[in-house]
Amino acid sequence: MEGRRRVYIANTGGTIGMRRGPAGYAPAPGFLAEQLASLRAFHAPGLPELVISEHEPLLDSAYMTPEDWSRIAADIAANYDAFDGFVVVHGTDTMAYTASALPFMLEGLAKPVILTGSQVPLCELRNDAYENLLTAILIAAQQPVPEVCDYFGGLLLRGCRATKVNTQDFEAFASPNCQPLGRAGVDIAIDWPRVRPAPHAGAALRVVDIGRPMVGALRLFPGIAAGVIRAMLLPPVAGLVL
Numbered sequence: 001m002e003g004r005r006r007v008y009i010a011n012t013g014g015t016i017g018m019r020r021g022p023a024g025y026a027p028a029p030g031f032l033a034e035q036l037a038s039l040r041a042f043h044a045p046g047l048p049e050l051v052i053s054e055h056e057p058l059l060d061s062a063y064m065t066p067e068d069w070s071r072i073a074a075d076i077a078a079n080y081d082a083f084d085g086f087v088v089v090h091g092t093d094t095m096a097y098t099a100s101a102l103p104f105m106l107e108g109l110a111k112p113v114i115l116t117g118s119q120v121p122l123c124e125l126r127n128d129a130y131e132n133l134l135t136a137i138l139i140a141a142q143q144p145v146p147e148v149c150d151y152f153g154g155l156l157l158r159g160c161r162a163t164k165v166n167t168q169d170f171e172a173f174a175s176p177n178c179q180p181l182g183r184a185g186v187d188i189a190i191d192w193p194r195v196r197p198a199p200h201a202g203a204a205l206r207v208v209d210i211g212r213p214m215v216g217a218l219r220l221f222p223g224i225a226a227g228v229i230r231a232m233l234l235p236p237v238a239g240l241v242l
Contacts (some may be wrong), residue, residue: 005048005141008083010075012068013058014091016118016129025121027058032089035122041134048084048141061091061117066212069098073105076113077207085112085140089133092117092164092172095150099159102148105210108203112140113148115159119170128153128170135184143190146198149181156182156190215239 011017017032018025033052036042042050053075059068076086090098099115106113116136118129136151148159153171161178182190214236218229232240 005084006082007048007050007085007087007137007140008076008079009050009052009087009089009137010072011052011054011058011089012061012064012072012091013055014061014089014095014117015121016089016116016133017058018121019123020121027060029054029056029058032122039130041130042137047137050137051083053079059091061094064091064094064098066101066210069101069105070207070209072098073102073207076106077205080111080205083111086114087133087136087140088113088115090115090117092119092152095152096159096163096173099148099150099162101210103160105208106148107206107208108199109148109205110146110198110203112143112145113159114140114151114156115149116151119168119172135188139182139184139188143182143188144198145181145190145195147181147196151184154184155180156184213238215241217241 011032013027015025017027019028019031033054055071072088095115095117102113114136116132118127118132120127120129122129132152139145139151139156150157150159150162150173152173155173157173157175157180158178161175162173164172165174166172179191179194181194182188216232216237218232218240220242
């Protein structure tokens, strides 16, 4: 008989676990774990065993850097063999960037890595954090999607094709040129033909360090001066996305 599934939650910070203080919401060490301990649904018999690891320091996602991507990838790799799936709790402003980097860093990934967060903290009465986190955990435990994904507002999106499109609605993320990999309604429905195949049996997970590339982005427009492009290509820029 198969044992109870295990899901590793890497809490990197973000709105979902913030506490309200005199200066507004701010990341609070230990607060997310405290909240989950008080909510009956996160201890229901059908839920997997949860292990929560809190990164130090917890970050507002505006402060997330490529070094933090490396730390998240290394954390997953260090716990890879002991868990069936992974949930990365993340702030929404830069979640799409992290979800885009991790698929290229986690080479040979054969287990689900689900990034999620919320527009409203879990501690507030009316929030989107509860559903986002609970469903992300269930997907990580029960759906063998061998990809890095975003789960937010009922949609499971390929991580490297997701983007934040709204700062006010609970349906904050979309994948404009790639259909969702799944939807959560009455049931969690995965569109399996769209999911990438798992690596061959026995393939090992390998973390590829992408370093800190100096790459710029420039939106072209009619009449742009060549000098603008030359300025964008000055060292230390190593590449430019047009």
